Amino acid sequence: MKNAPSPEAQLEMFRRMCLVRALEEELGRQHKAGTTRGPIHRCDGQEAVGIGVTAALETADKITTTHRGHAVYIGKGMQPGPVVAEIFGRATGACGGRAGHMLVADASVGMIGGNAIVGGGIPAAAGMALSMQVLGQPQVAVTVFGDGAAQTGICHEAMNMAGLWKLPVVFVLEHNHFGLTVPTEVQSATEDFALRAAGYGMPAVTVDGNDAVAVYRATAEMAERARRGEGPGLIVARTYRVEGFSTSDMGGYQSPEEIASWKARDPLDIAAEALRSSYDADTLEAVRSAARQEIDRAFEEAFAAPFPSFAVDTACHPYSTGA
Numbered sequence: 001m002k003n004a005p006s007p008e009a010q011l012e013m014f015r016r017m018c019l020v021r022a023l024e025e026e027l028g029r030q031h032k033a034g035t036t037r038g039p040i041h042r043c044d045g046q047e048a049v050g051i052g053v054t055a056a057l058e059t060a061d062k063i064t065t066t067h068r069g070h071a072v073y074i075g076k077g078m079q080p081g082p083v084v085a086e087i088f089g090r091a092t093g094a095c096g097g098r099a100g101h102m103l104v105a106d107a108s109v110g111m112i113g114g115n116a117i118v119g120g121g122i123p124a125a126a127g128m129a130l131s132m133q134v135l136g137q138p139q140v141a142v143t144v145f146g147d148g149a150a151q152t153g154i155c156h157e158a159m160n161m162a163g164l165w166k167l168p169v170v171f172v173l174e175h176n177h178f179g180l181t182v183p184t185e186v187q188s189a190t191e192d193f194a195l196r197a198a199g200y201g202m203p204a205v206t207v208d209g210n211d212a213v214a215v216y217r218a219t220a221e222m223a224e225r226a227r228r229g230e231g232p233g234l235i236v237a238r239t240y241r242v243e244g245f246s247t248s249d250m251g252g253y254q255s256p257e258e259i260a261s262w263k264a265r266d267p268l269d270i271a272a273e274a275l276r277s278s279y280d281a282d283t284l285e286a287v288r289s290a291a292r293q294e295i296d297r298a299f300e301e302a303f304a305a306p307f308p309s310f311a312v313d314t315a316c317h318p319y320s321t322g323a
């Protein structure tokens with residue numbers, strides 16, 4: 001059973017959460033400085049979801065995520081250097097600088113992609129699970145998606161087929177309470193998303209999405225079921241979007257009290273608290289500061305890297321009139 005992460009595994013989860021926090025904060029500063037070429041969808045405050053889910057998976061398992069997927073990128077095993085370089089469109093980026101921050105992928109670690117099409121990663125994961133089932137592979141597919149994406153038709157279609165065919169897929173609903181400026185209660189007939197799973201013949205569990213260990217345990221359990229051939233499951237991870245929809249968000253529609261109450265339950269603090277019986281405060285602080293330095297280095301290297309060349313080799317082009 002992988003249901004309880006070891007202290008070493010938990011420390012690594014904490015380290016990755018620190019990397020993501022430093023990444024998001026620096027991206028916020030860079031957006032203000034005008035160096036990002038468009039809005040960035042920050043995931044700070046939600047690190048425990050992406051990191052908790054991915055820590056419970058094997059490298060060969062596959063995952064899709066959203067436009068807010070930095071924690072999943074880092075959690076699934078991508079290094080900060082190629083992620084940051086990709087966000088800034090550099091040739092050294094994970095996708096050669098062509099993907100931007102929402103579409104990053106690295107198939108070698110099972111990170112199949114972020115997605116700018118809301119809900120787009122959900123059927124993709126169900127399709128991967130179908131192929132794993134047909135090929136008799138022992139892996140699972142996982143998809144992380146928002147509460148806005150949960151309202152799309154394709155989400156319901158994918159869940160229905162997954163339940164019907166008992167596909168090895170875990171649906172992780174990252175419930176951060178908003179889709180753009182729209183709160184969940186005016187998007188969904190029920191705010192208790194776990195209720196929906198029964199209609200698709202799958203179990204569901206609702207967890208504290210700011211507690212990485214709780215997310216890990218739920219994922220490990222659902223993934224094991226799926227690997228045993230018992231079909232899909234839904235995890236509803238309740239968290240909150242503390243930094244607005246994107247770096248271009250003008251704000252004004254989230255209550256300051258609500259934001260403050262979620263900030264008081266910072267996932268990094270919750271993870272640190274859970275580690276206190278195994279590691280002293282100095283060790284945890286050293287992990288945090290090493291993570292900040294690693295992110296600083298990733299930004300420096302990205303800014304020093306070249307942009308990709310977009311020269312088209314006309315001789316090889318399918319519509320070329322050449323030889």
Ligand SMILES: Cc1ncc(C[n+]2csc(CCOP(=O)(O)OP(=O)(O)O)c2C)c(N)n1
Binds near residue numbers: 118146
């Ligand atoms: C198919 C589609 N419809 C609309 C949009 C515009 N859009 C981008 S993000 C977003 C809200 C997504 O909300 P949610 O799924 O809850 O994710 P969150 O931003 O809260 O992480 C919308 C409507 C889009 N990108 N794709």
